[in-house]
Amino acid sequence: MNIQAFRNGHAKMNLQVFKNGYALVSKTYNLPPSQEGGKATFSLGEPPKHACHGTVWLTASNETTVLGMRAESSTTTEAVLCTSVPSLLRANKGSMVSVKLQGGWVDGKVIDVSGGLEELGLGLLSLACMEDGTSSGKVMAIPLQDIMRVNGTDGQFKLSTDEKKVQKAVIVDYEGAGGAASLVHLRGGFCWAPSYHWQLHDTDKATLSGNATIMNESEEGGVFDKLQCVVGAPNMKFGRVGDPFLVSGSIEQFLHELSIEGSGQGAAPGYGYGGGGGFGARGAAGGAFTAAYQTPVQQVQVIDPAGFGAAGGEDAEDPGEDSSAAADDVHFLDFENVRLEPKARVSLPIFSLDTAYSNVFRASLGNSLSYVHPGDHDDSAFEVWRALRVTNRSQKPWTTAPVMIMRDGSFIAQGMVPYTPVGSEALVNVTRALNVRCKFEVEEVQGMEAEVLMGKEFGVKFKTTTIKINNGKPQDIELIIDYPAFGLLVESSIEPRKNVEANSRSEELNRKRNLQYMLTVPAGAVQHTIAFKTKLYYVIPSNTAFGARVVGFGQPQ
Numbered sequence: 001m002n003i004q005a006f007r008n009g010h011a012k013m014n015l016q017v018f019k020n021g022y023a024l025v026s027k028t029y030n031l032p033p034s035q036e037g038g039k040a041t042f043s044l045g046e047p048p049k050h051a052c053h054g055t056v057w058l059t060a061s062n063e064t065t066v067l068g069m070r071a072e073s074s075t076t077t078e079a080v081l082c083t084s085v086p087s088l089l090r091a092n093k094g095s096m097v098s099v100k101l102q103g104g105w106v107d108g109k110v111i112d113v114s115g116g117l118e119e120l121g122l123g124l125l126s127l128a129c130m131e132d133g134t135s136s137g138k139v140m141a142i143p144l145q146d147i148m149r150v151n152g153t154d155g156q157f158k159l160s161t162d163e164k165k166v167q168k169a170v171i172v173d174y175e176g177a178g179g180a181a182s183l184v185h186l187r188g189g190f191c192w193a194p195s196y197h198w199q200l201h202d203t204d205k206a207t208l209s210g211n212a213t214i215m216n217e218s219e220e221g222g223v224f225d226k227l228q229c230v231v232g233a234p235n236m237k238f239g240r241v242g243d244p245f246l247v248s249g250s251i252e253q254f255l256h257e258l259s260i261e262g263s264g265q266g267a268a269p270g271y272g273y274g275g276g277g278g279f280g281a282r283g284a285a286g287g288a289f290t291a292a293y294q295t296p297v298q299q300v301q302v303i304d305p306a307g308f309g310a311a312g313g314e315d316a317e318d319p320g321e322d323s324s325a326a327a328d329d330v331h332f333l334d335f336e337n338v339r340l341e342p343k344a345r346v347s348l349p350i351f352s353l354d355t356a357y358s359n360v361f362r363a364s365l366g367n368s369l370s371y372v373h374p375g376d377h378d379d380s381a382f383e384v385w386r387a388l389r390v391t392n393r394s395q396k397p398w399t400t401a402p403v404m405i406m407r408d409g410s411f412i413a414q415g416m417v418p419y420t421p422v423g424s425e426a427l428v429n430v431t432r433a434l435n436v437r438c439k440f441e442v443e444e445v446q447g448m449e450a451e452v453l454m455g456k457e458f459g460v461k462f463k464t465t466t467i468k469i470n471n472g473k474p475q476d477i478e479l480i481i482d483y484p485a486f487g488l489l490v491e492s493s494i495e496p497r498k499n500v501e502a503n504s505r506s507e508e509l510n511r512k513r514n515l516q517y518m519l520t521v522p523a524g525a526v527q528h529t530i531a532f533k534t535k536l537y538y539v540i541p542s543n544t545a546f547g548a549r550v551v552g553f554g555q556p557q
Contacts, residue, residue, distance in 0.1 A: 013026065013028075014224060014226040015228070015338075017191065017192045022188055023218075030178070031064060031174060034178065038175065040173070043170070045169055045170070046167070050246075051185035052186040052187060052238055052239050056243045057185075060179070061176075063176050063178075063179065064174055069171070070170070071245060074166070077162050081159065096109055097110055097150055097157070098150070098152075101146055111126035185243070186236070189216065190215065195402055195403070197404050206355060206390070212348050214340060220342060221340050221342035227335045229333040230332055234330060240261060241254075241258055353394055357390045358388075359386060361387065362479075363469075365483070384433040384436045384438055386430050387430055388405070391425050391426075398426060402416055402417075436469075439468050447535075459540050460535065460537060462535055465485070469529070469530075470525065470527065470528070471521040471525040474523050476521065477523075479519055481517040482515070487534040487536035489532060491532060492533075493529075493530050493531045496532075498516035
């Protein structure tokens with residue numbers, strides 16, 4: 001059977017790079033048509049060295065039927081030029097040579113070159129000595145490091161040696177019209193990282209730029225016709241298990257690694273089949289946090305008196321807790337004709353645009369947030385930052401990444417741009433505000449009557465939170481206040497900009513909600529206040545036999 005070799009390796013190469021250390025490599029070949037009614041065989045060249053289990057696939061046109069794919073090995077002999085005295089002597093084993101030593105020339109027949117470090121000149125040459133063209137019966141052991149020169153004497157002196165090389169290839173059997181066929185595989189060794197640069201101008205305008213740095217620590221590379229950086233966190237269940245079609249591990253190794261992956265423990269990188277070789281270790285599952293106040297309680301499904309549903313899980317690219325934001329689960333940044341060599345890195349521009357920005361102030365509890373009884377923090381200070389507010393007017397969402405902020409070549413700050421859908425606002429902290437202060441006070445009032453939910457009786461508390469603001473600046477400021485509250489919001493002196501439940505469970509009372517207020521604070525204002533009231537439930541101490549999940553007490557309200 002004649003196997004048609006691939007021409008120039010492949011016709012086209014594409015790459016999709018993920019942030020977690022993996023990439024999808026695609027190589028497209030041009031299959032010639034098979035003879036009418038017959039089968040054709042085509043070599044796709046050397047197979048991928050690493051591939052994740054279940055990701056090695058060949059796709060062809062609708063006019064072509066793939067009958068099978070196999071990995072084969074063949075052995076060839078190749079002449080390799082001698083580049084050292086030991087390799088030259090090995091190539092001429094059994095031949096006559098003249099060896100120059102410190103004391104002169106010695107003629108003889110090469111018997112052997114021995115010693116584990118002969119390439120460093122630390123081995124021995126065994127030479128059958130010759131005198132007047134005949135054997136003298138003597139054998140000399142000459143240290144390789146003492147040899148200054150080697151000449152041939154019988155016209156058969158070899159300057160190269162034959163070496164056997166094993167070549168592997170992926171062979172595809174098919175029938176039909178041929179045409180484009182793509183071999184894809186998912187593998188480790190690639191990663192990409194975004195970053196931003198904001199150049200502020202004298203006015204309220206700024207030039208925003210984004211870059212993507214692609215890292216290649218694999219042995220694959222070249223010019224990729226299309227390169228995509230993937231924004232999102234796709235599930236890669238078997239990323240650490242090697243594909244059995246390509247690797248040479250035993251069945252026992254493969255099944256063992258597969259069982260570890262299936263159990264959720266995860267195979268260690270490099271074990272057995274080697275898998276895709278993704279970077280990093282798996283993190284432990286996040287533990288739940290509960291805080292007890294008065295009497296510990298159990299879990300039970302209870303009716304949410306406000307009728308709110310539980311929030312969904314967090315995404316890797318979180319657009320924030322405002323569910324109205326139009327966020328994509330996965331999207332792509334496209335580049336063309338990118339040269340990315342093995343063991344190399346490249347930085348590519350994502351976008352650059354001129355846009356307006358504004359200064360706002362942000363107040364949040366930040367690192368001062370302490371999950372203890374609010375009575376211990378009746379007068380607690382917020383962290384207040386001056387921030388830049390920019391609307392994403394590019395064509396793609398902004399993925400979470402660091403940003404360097406400059407003005408006229410001077411460093412202003414480094415912050416983080418959160419995931420920002422197209423048309424949404426990004427807020428980036430610049431510096432602490434020295435003359436804008438915010439504090440909160442909490443007053444707790446016992447409810448007069450208990451309430452019954454699902455046949456169980458709960459006590460009721462009301463908490464009034466007052467936020468006091470001092471603006472020491474000579475101009476009005478726009479202030480955004482973020483505050484984590486628990487329970488139902490029943491009163492507020494001004495309408496909150498956001499009132500979003502934060503990943504609570506459906507069976508929880510006193511669900512956590514993130515409140516955000518946006519207001520204008522007059523210049524020089526002292527004790528400018530806003531206030532809101534929340535309603536919370538608690539288990540009456542004498543009634544602990546039944547189960548109910550009540551959280552939120554002991555949190556700043």
